[in-house]
Each structure stands twice: as C-alpha cells, then as structure tokens.
Amino acid sequence: MDHLKNIDELASNPGKEVFLAKSGWLEEADAEALEKTWASLGEQFDTFLAQFVARLGEPIITERSHKDLCNALYCEAMRLAAWRRNNGYSVLALAQHDRETPVFVPFGYRTAEA
Secondary structure (H helix, E strand, O other): OOHHHHHHHHHOOEOOEEEEEEOOOOOOOOHHHHHHHHHHHHHHHHHHHHHHHHHHOOOOEEOOOOHHHHHHHOOOEEEEEEEEEOOEEEEEEEEEOOOOOOEEEEEEEEOOOO
C-alpha cells in the first residue's frame, strides 16, 4: 500500500497509525543481528523521512531538538520526526518496545498526552 497517497488522512486523524516497515521478533537475535536490524530499519526510516519531508516540509521536532516532547509523543522511539498538525503532531518514528520485540517504523497522528 502506498501510504504517501493517504498522508493527509493519516497525518491528521487521531488514532490512525500505519506501520511502514517492521522486523520480525528478535528473541533469538544476538547482539550483532540486533545491530543489523536497527541499521536496516534505520535506513528505511531515513527513506520514509526523505519522502515525508518532500511532502510535509522539514519536521519541527526531532529526537535531537526536543527530547522530552519526543518521549511524550512516542516513548519507545529511538528516532522521531514530527510535524505540527491541528492539536497534535504527525509523527514518524523508529521504535522498539522491548529488546525481543520487532523494530518498526510507524507513522500517524499523536498528541503529547498519548
């Protein structure tokens, strides 16, 4: 599915979130495999980020510029880019819940209280 075609709906619809990419479960992965997974999904995050920047402009929030707000928006995010939208943010993230869970790249609408 081409999520970029639906970006406006996804970017401003509370509760809507899509997973643009994700790994498998990592409970059996050693440290080297985990690093490769993070690198691979990080590259995919960068690809999606470039596409979203072309469509939405530069993000106003990243994990480097607003660490506390990023944590409030998506506490599992290792990397995050967000664009202000209505009363919340359109958020692209690279995230992982726990060491053994999949690494994933979600995009959707969130508020800082989420």
